[in-house]
Amino acid sequence: MRILVVNVNTTETMTASIGAQAAGVAAPGTEIVPLTPVFGAESVEGNYESYLAAIAVMETVRAYPDPYDAVVQAGYGEHGREGLQELLDVPVVDITEAAASTAMFLGHKYSVVTTLDRAVPLIEDRLKLAGLLDRCASVRASGVAVLDLEHDPQAAVEAIAREAARAVEDDHAEVVCLGCGGMAGLIERVAERTGAPVVDGVAAAVTIAESLVRLGLSTSKVRTYAPPRPKSFKSWPP
Structure with missing residues (x-):
């Protein structure tokens, strides 16, 4: 089985971290292929960057030349999962929905602890659209920018752990979801x-994708x- 795990930003080191996390839980015989979009923002923290990431992720997957069995979209919020589902005949799993459904x-x-406060509405909207918001106690921002997860990991971990503790104590969450693909490795x-x-x-998302394929x-x-109806596109792809 081969699973494409697509980062939504263009930071290669974050793609490597996401790929390592995916490979660490994959079953024997599952090949994890981490992919980085060829265009887009170095981190995705708002609506403009998110919509750009949706296009970049779809085009990156479309350009992958070899066969694969599933796709994991490794970004929290809105990054075009529905578009990929139209384009592909294999399962597509979004990490926002995968984490929440597993938590239930x-x-x-459950509560989600994410990066900046501006990401909170995007995550809430994604959960609402997926029918997962009713069981969500809160979506909390740690105040940590996406790239700070790499640049200042010690401070980032402390801020995320602090908000997670508040989610349990103040919001009565019983499960915590890490609300960013770049938070891989903070579970313990x-x-x-x-x-x-x-x-x-x-x-x-990787374990759900494996289950769907099996x-x-x-x-x-x-x-x-x-599938999208056949039609011509003006000046696309660029």
């Missing part, structure tokens, strides 16, 4: 601080995610 097996309410520290199960979206299931093409 583990406790009554946050679990230690909160005493609650901690779900990493990349790890959850079950022989993929996206329904009956209506919503039917």
